[in-house]
Amino acid sequence: xxxITSWDDGHPxxxxxxxxxxxxxxxxxxxxxxxxxxxKPVISDIELRNIDKKFEIGxxxxxxxxxxxxxxxxxxxxxxxxxEALEDILGHQVDGFSYPGGKFDKSVKALVIKAGFLYARGxxxxxxxxxxxxxxxxxxxxxxxxxxxxxxxxxxxxxxHRKRFNIxxxxxxxxxxxxxxxxxxxxxAENNLNFHLWGHSWEVDxxxxxxxxxxxxxxxxxxxxxxxxxxxxxxxF
Numbered sequence: 001x002x003x004i005t006s007w008d009d010g011h012p013x014x015x016x017x018x019x020x021x022x023x024x025x026x027x028x029x030x031x032x033x034x035x036x037x038x039x040k041p042v043i044s045d046i047e048l049r050n051i052d053k054k055f056e057i058g059x060x061x062x063x064x065x066x067x068x069x070x071x072x073x074x075x076x077x078x079x080x081x082x083x084e085a086l087e088d089i090l091g092h093q094v095d096g097f098s099y100p101g102g103k104f105d106k107s108v109k110a111l112v113i114k115a116g117f118l119y120a121r122g123x124x125x126x127x128x129x130x131x132x133x134x135x136x137x138x139x140x141x142x143x144x145x146x147x148x149x150x151x152x153x154x155x156x157x158x159x160x161h162r163k164r165f166n167i168x169x170x171x172x173x174x175x176x177x178x179x180x181x182x183x184x185x186x187x188x189a190e191n192n193l194n195f196h197l198w199g200h201s202w203e204v205d206x207x208x209x210x211x212x213x214x215x216x217x218x219x220x221x222x223x224x225x226x227x228x229x230x231x232x233x234x235x236x237f
Contacts, residue, residue: 001189003225004196010042013201018051024221029056029230031098034085035063056229058096059083067108119234126164128193143199145177189223
């Protein structure tokens with residue numbers, strides 16, 4: 001199994017996620033805005049450079065604005081300025097991008113490509129196969145206690161139903177969301193598939209899920225999975 005994790009919003013608690021990933025020798029990608037218009041704190045430059053020593057850092061726009069409804073010039077500024085500012089902080093090129101809210105269209109995608117990003121991650125869940133568009137990298141599950149109707153809605157709206165049906169069914173047949181996560185990981189390990197977990201460190205904290213997150217990381221480590229950043233996953237295969 002190839003085990004990928006990615007974390008959005010650049011909250012200071014990303015450092016805690018990074019520490020847990022390091023403890024279990026797992027990889028991860030952190031998508032960081034420079035500011036957050038929703039008034040959530042953003043990780044400091046020093047902490048970000050510390051995470052960058054071991055993990056991949058990607059861009060999440062300049063101040064976490066959803067892009068689809070923005071005027072084209074504002075959208076361009078969010079994408080280009082976010083990349084430039086992040087590269088100034090880190091001192092190197094940033095290759096990856098995550099669409100805020102997973103929302104994008106052809107115009108947004110074109111600007112992401114024009115800005116020089118090599119890939120972009122969306123939130124098309126329930127995917128474990130290795131086929132993807134580089135500018136809409138799919139995921140498997142969000143680390144969040146979603147009710148089944150939320151998973152059902154994502155399944156219906158995001159398409160690719162044949163590729164996603166087995167994982168959708170396995171999620172619904174589990175007794176709870178954490179059991180579903182672990183069961184699907186086992187299925188991916190047994191069948192040499194790809195498991196991509198994504199989330200927000202601030203949601204982990206708000207919902208008291210740190211112990212459960214560590215359980216997931218411990219389980220991934222026990223499966224002796226190949227753990228990768230998104231960049232390595234995209235360009236290694």
